[in-house]
Amino acid sequence: MALAANRAMGFALVAVGITLLAGFLYAAVLSKALPPPDNWFLLAIRNDRYYCLLVPLTVPVIIVAVYLHWMSMKMFKHA
Incomplete structure (x- = not known):
């Protein structure tokens, strides 16, 4: 029973991750390439500049975080 529950939870997390990735890609890239939509929500996403700048600034x-993680693991390993 626990194996089936863990597998279902894993598939659910992968599905949520794929959905969020698709939403981000639409907001950051695809919405700028498509013609202007009639829906006010999709038009607001198209005119937004936050997500276009989020990835380059992150x-x-x-x-830095990966470097600090690597350095801390080296210090832990050789201490």
């Missing part, structure tokens, strides 16, 4: 922070 990349340096991720690089």
Whole structure:
């Protein structure tokens, strides 16, 4: 029973991740390439600049976090 529940939870998490990735890609890339929609919500997403700048500004922070994680693991391993 626990194996089936863990597998279902894993599939649910993967499905949520794929859905969020598709939504982000639409908001950041695809909405700018498509013609203007008639829906006010999709038009607001198209005119938004936040998500277009989110990824480029997050990349340096991720690089620093990965470096600090690597350095802390080296210090832990050799201490």
